[in-house]
Amino acid sequence: MGFFCEDFKEGQCEGQKVVDGEVMPLVLQPADPNKNDIESLLQAVEKNKDWFEQMIIKNSAVLIRGFDVKNAEDFNEIIETFGWEDIHYVGPAPRTHIHKRVWTANEGPLSEFIYYHHEMVLIKEYPKKVILFCEIPSPEGGETPFVPSFKVTERMLEEFPEAVREMEEKGLKYSFTALGSNNPSSMRGRGWEDTFRTSDKIEAEKRAKALGVDMEWLDNGGVKTILGPRPLTKVFEERKGRRMWFNSVVGMHGKELSSAMMADGTEIPSNVVERCGEIIEEESIQFKWQKGDVVFLDNYALLHGRRPSLPPRRVLVATCK
Numbered sequence: 001m002g003f004f005c006e007d008f009k010e011g012q013c014e015g016q017k018v019v020d021g022e023v024m025p026l027v028l029q030p031a032d033p034n035k036n037d038i039e040s041l042l043q044a045v046e047k048n049k050d051w052f053e054q055m056i057i058k059n060s061a062v063l064i065r066g067f068d069v070k071n072a073e074d075f076n077e078i079i080e081t082f083g084w085e086d087i088h089y090v091g092p093a094p095r096t097h098i099h100k101r102v103w104t105a106n107e108g109p110l111s112e113f114i115y116y117h118h119e120m121v122l123i124k125e126y127p128k129k130v131i132l133f134c135e136i137p138s139p140e141g142g143e144t145p146f147v148p149s150f151k152v153t154e155r156m157l158e159e160f161p162e163a164v165r166e167m168e169e170k171g172l173k174y175s176f177t178a179l180g181s182n183n184p185s186s187m188r189g190r191g192w193e194d195t196f197r198t199s200d201k202i203e204a205e206k207r208a209k210a211l212g213v214d215m216e217w218l219d220n221g222g223v224k225t226i227l228g229p230r231p232l233t234k235v236f237e238e239r240k241g242r243r244m245w246f247n248s249v250v251g252m253h254g255k256e257l258s259s260a261m262m263a264d265g266t267e268i269p270s271n272v273v274e275r276c277g278e279i280i281e282e283e284s285i286q287f288k289w290q291k292g293d294v295v296f297l298d299n300y301a302l303l304h305g306r307r308p309s310l311p312p313r314r315v316l317v318a319t320c321k
């Protein structure tokens with residue numbers, strides 16, 4: 001499907017790339033520069049919902065730029081106009097609820113790099129769309145780069161066909177240690193009570209089980225969660241049969257609080273992990289925020305991360321089915 005919509009004008013942005021014939025991200029601006037108010041945007045969204053969703057799948061990322069989106073309330077209105085169902089966040093990032101369906105993206109220190117990931121990749125039910133809104137762009141850094149996941153699989157297959165085949169066949173197993181209570185000084189500092197929305201251990205275990213997660217309680221009040229087997233790659237409908245690098249190997253392998261290995265306990269060679277990290281970086285699209293930007297990421301197709309940033313920076317998030 002090509003670009004055909006009278007309510008938006010296609011624009012350009014820094015860092016944009018053409019991947020397999022599609023521009024990423026697709027930039028949508030007001031068709032009439034005098035109609036950049038939030039009401040005009042909501043009308044345009046209402047009128048073009050299905051088309052817009054097709055564009056997210058086709059281009060993997062869509063950026064709305066040049067509209068006067070001011071705050072969490074405006075952002076929430078956009079999400080609700082689309083009518084996509086909400087999906088509750090489960091994961092290590094400490095987040096604060098802001099308004100209705102809108103949360104802070106990560107309360108962890110701005111100085112740290114949040115490594116590339118598919119949102120909630122290890123949980124049984126992950127969002128189809130991750131939608132981000134930039135309320136305050138960082139004075140320096142703080143980009144949200146993203147990576148066409150199938151490119152990573154392609155290049156890993158070229159360079160490490162044997163290792164990829166082995167990991168694919170055996171599946172993967174991860175561990176992650178969560179603290180007892182929230183620690184906002186760490187970007188992975190979300191405590192288990194908040195993660196599972198209960199302070200009852202039995203209930204937490206039950207909820208974890210339902211998400212495909214096993215728990216081992218630790219003496220310090222924390223919990224070691226074990227996840228596996230999980231796939232290395234995944235193919236989703238409507239996405240050209242692309243094999244997405246739908247795993248968390250580079251982000252979790254050999255870290256203080258986490259590990260990644262093959263499901264039968266075989267170690268993943270560290271040179272493979274290292275090279276994969278380089279490939280991910282090389283394939284990344286370095287998108288730069290402007291105030292009022294709203295970005296729709298196809299979470300099935302893209303990894304995303306956050307670069308270290310100087311304060312202040314405020315990017316809000318909503319996750320949808």
Ligand SMILES: [Fe+2]
Nearest residue numbers: 117118119304
């Ligand atoms: Fe994320």
